[in-house]
Amino acid sequence: MQNQRNIILAVVLTALVLFGWEAAVGYFYPQAKTPVQTVAAGGAEKATSPTTPIKPTREGGLVDPNDVALEQKDLRAELASGGRVPVAAPGLSGSINLTGAMVDDLVLNRHRETVEKNSGPVRIFSPAGTPAQQFAQVGWLGQGGVAAPNAQTVWTAPANARLTPSTPVTLTWANPTGQRFAITYSIDNNYMITAVQTVENAGGVPVVVKPFALVNRTDKTASLSTWNVHSGPIGAFDGSVNFNVGYKCGSSFSFLSSCVDLDAQKSVVNQGKADWIGFTDIYWMSAIVPVNAKADSTFRAMGNDIFRADLIYDQQVVQPRSRVSATTKLFAGAKEHAVLDAYEKQGITNFSLAIDWGWFRWFEKPIFWLLTSLFKLVGNFGFAIILLTVIVRGAMFPVAQRQFASMAAMRAIQPKMKALQERYKDDKQKQQQEIMALYKKEGVNPLAGCLPMFLQIPVFFALYKTLILSIEMRHQPFILWIKDLSAPDPLHVLNLFGLLNFQPPGFLAIGVLALLLGLTMYLQFQLNPAQMDPAQQQVFKIMPWFMMFVMAPFASGLLVYWITSNILTIAQQKFLYSRHPQLKAQQDKDAQDKARAAERDKGAKA
Structure with a gap:
């Protein structure tokens, strides 16, 4: 559990170092x-x-x-x-x-x-x-x-x-x-x-x-x-x-x-x-x-x-x-x-x-080539980014299959984990030993769900560099109010989406795309297994909204990529969950328990 929490915190800190530094320096040190x-x-x-x-x-x-x-x-x-x-x-x-x-x-x-x-x-x-x-x-x-x-x-x-x-x-x-x-x-x-x-x-x-x-x-x-x-x-x-x-x-x-x-x-x-x-x-x-x-x-x-x-x-x-x-x-x-x-x-x-391009040009230049090729095909960089996201998610589909299978298995054994926590709540060492034994017995790897997150970081960073460096992306429109995918979302909550003559500072410039990013991340995290450690639960609760603030000042094209990736992940996750036998059985059992409880309440009232 401690290792898993450290991995989560490492991912958040990495995102801050890679993407948050520029905005912080520009705002706090003019x-x-x-x-x-x-x-x-x-x-x-x-x-x-x-x-x-x-x-x-x-x-x-x-x-x-x-x-x-x-x-x-x-x-x-x-x-x-x-x-x-x-x-x-x-x-x-x-x-x-x-x-x-x-x-x-x-x-x-x-x-x-x-x-x-x-x-x-x-x-x-x-x-x-x-x-x-x-x-x-x-x-x-x-x-x-x-x-x-x-x-x-x-x-x-x-x-x-x-x-x-x-x-x-x-x-x-x-x-x-x-x-x-x-x-x-x-x-x-x-x-x-x-x-x-x-x-x-x-x-x-x-x-x-x-x-x-x-x-x-x-x-x-x-x-x-x-x-x-x-x-x-x-x-x-x-x-x-x-x-x-x-x-x-x-x-x-x-x-x-x-x-x-x-x-x-x-x-x-x-x-x-x-x-x-x-x-x-x-x-x-x-x-x-x-x-x-x-x-x-x-x-x-x-x-x-x-x-x-x-x-x-x-x-x-x-x-x-x-x-x-x-x-x-x-x-x-x-x-x-x-x-x-x-x-x-x-x-x-x-x-x-x-x-x-930096040290990772060997990876960034192929992403750039693929993105520009898709643009030539569809004629709109926003839709090219969406197609790129579909291709990336498709390439990682086998890995995602294993990830979601592991996450489904984690959700299925959560009642057993809660029982162990209650039984050994006064002996944390014994509790950890029993939980690890349960993982081994059920064939569950609690770290498997982190792998796709790490695999997406190079793609995300490559797209980040491509959008901010490539003149080919400059002034490329998407739809409606997005006139430049290489620039931040121009509509912000604090100025009523442009109705007020006020430009909020970068880290408070929460736009429509940032809100959609926070919402889709929240929905995605709701499908993940609930964390047993209270500290991890707090991290997962605030992470979608934390990332919403971190990502708000970044290029609109990056947010389009991440929102699309989140939507595809949610769809894929729900589909695979529906076909996972352990989780389906647990969900059926939970539904039956709720129905019986409702019947008891109804009888008690009668």
Whole structure:
């Protein structure tokens, strides 16, 4: 009995650690208010209103209303100033700034900001100086006094230049000593821009330059980073993806995963060959990739909530009347599973692992594949999750048969167990010995009912990771009020299901799906054998409602899975109970006893 109680408590604590930590950290430990200075183009500091990064949103983006308003104003001013080359591709749209040759204006054509159909596309890059600044730049460091272009350099583009998948664009600039610099940008149909940097030396002496590439961004737009889902600096070095560097580790308890605090250290020089380096949110990523060249890589904290990822190539000597080149790929887009896989097949090492599947990706990726395959079949992710649940329950049917047979046998011998408890109520050791002897005599294993619960934990965790990580699940509707299965249930009891203008905190945001989860768990537990130990009885009584509170803030798709699983379990359990001979005989006996008792009461009244 003690072992069984420990197993139950272990399951509850495991659920809390795996799924409850994120909600607790986000609610009880919001980030403190900090005044912010942003860096304007040209290097000057520009003051903005103080911000309150209450806590990063699940997807990322500005959270302070003042920043949102300022971003819209600054963005309009920056993009209307001219001196830009338009970018138009199926995956990306925007422009390249001729000042500094910066890629600083990009939106994702395939993804909307919100579930509303008229919401604009997701913006991933914004110019320097805007509250949401994020941009990429390639260039050179001049050695020995060579004049190289910088962030204030105004480049020249061909007339009517427009970057599309079929029309690359070359920007040029020449210094007074005879060196001509050129950057040729090309773009594919998804999210990859290729920059070829060329230096041609028309002077009379050799010159030395170091090509570089960088991604610059603010963490004010970062998505929530937790111990099991990383958001922040990311890179692959010597074929291994590094998730251990954070913007500011202490704010989200990232130290639990040995987080390196970039804001405190100011710079982190990465060891090993850089395969790619950049910054990731849950759904979006910007990364630079060296092509056929060795480059040193560094993460830097620039101050004022600005961070940078650098690639610096080996220095190159450019002889008179010759040229040298370096090629860097820039990924700026959504972490779509198929797209990342395709880039990995094209030679970018471990690019698909930018999705933080974790240690159990060997199990999570097949669940993801099955779920997306079912979605293609039925066209609705909610129904795909239900079908996935049916398949999982079907695969575990033989195990469930044994579980329910054991549970039915437990229910059948409960009268005998109660009799033993009464007989040996003053001798607990003898009571336990007699109960174990009864188990052995009746062929009952009291722990058999726990096995399916443990088997479902990997499936549940895999679905949890799939729903919160996969961009394919974002903004996928189900039915009625469920417009996004990757988001929590939007209707809550405490605000009368949306009638009151009040948003309850996460752990009190009990919605319709959470109520259904608690109810189905309660009904399921009613079919289980009553626990003989009073402590176990209390655990089983409160567990459905406890799990209702724990699961309420989680993705609606997870609750759809669990509710469906509970309903199938109840149906299967009742069916098997009805066919179990011992339990059926006990139920018939109980019915006869009740009928006789009713007859006696009737006779007594007469």
